Amino acid sequence: MINVQDQPIEQQLLSELETLYPRIERSVRAYTNGTGLDSGDLTQDAFLKAVKSLNQYNQDSSLYTWIYRIARNTCIDAMRKLKTRRQYDAPDVDADTQTDSDSDSYKSDYEHREEQNMVRRVMASMPDDYRELIILKDFEGLQYNEIAIITGLQEGTVKSRLFRARVMLKEGLLKAGYVHEP
């Protein structure tokens, strides 16, 4: 059986592309949430940059980690260019999660969408470096050493900042009226 790690890097990326792309796109969407930037364009840009510099990938980290770093820099550049102030302007109804609402399910759908908007609003109001830790650990489930590689922080610093980020997110959601259901 051929190990994926033993394949040429081009083949490895080709075989993982369909699973990697949506994950990176979601992370980019969460990272640039509220800026008005197009996560699809940024993700595409990041992947094309990654393809151009594939010879620089030394396989010390996972492909996700490596491409995420490129995507992160792409986002930072785009956000810098935009010189945007993070003012969340979420639509009332999100096209991604819109469902056919009949009269019975209308209320629960509405509440569900409100909760989603709340999470997005609070995430958007967080500092970039705190929001990023939530994305990498709680969305993507990366290991602390991988997060340390991406952010350039010590593992201990990642953990202490993540604690503050989680507290910030939870406090924001509670203030916004989010009811946590364990």
Add this chain to the structure above:
Amino acid sequence: MNRELLEIKMTDMLDSGYSKTEEAELLAQLKDYPDLAEMWSLMKGGPVTGYDSAFPLRPAEEADLEAIREALEPGVTAELLQWFPRYFAAAALMLVFLTGYFMLSTPQADSYESQVSEWIYLYGEEYELQNNEFLVQELPFRFD
């Protein structure tokens, strides 16, 4: 134990679980940090959920994936475009080197033309000279 170490400890406990004894030990350490104790009581209620519905995974557009696949597998034209400039640069460098070598190896700057003529006509002239000498030797008389 300072604030940062306590934050690290709380993160570890929230990630991997903890016993009542461990929590009692933590609460004792948090006595000097009432704000951290308050954060702990907030966080131990459970993590925030709902990320997946707030930021759902979207299937990638086939056109986007195709563009990346094409970039990963460049065609012949792309390969030529990539390699041609390198070969062209190598050929240009070789030409410059050979020209430089020729100019430096020739003793006098005004004798390039005669040098080239010498190289080109050398064989013909020698042949002609040898031929003439042969004729002269063979003939019983001389033309002066």
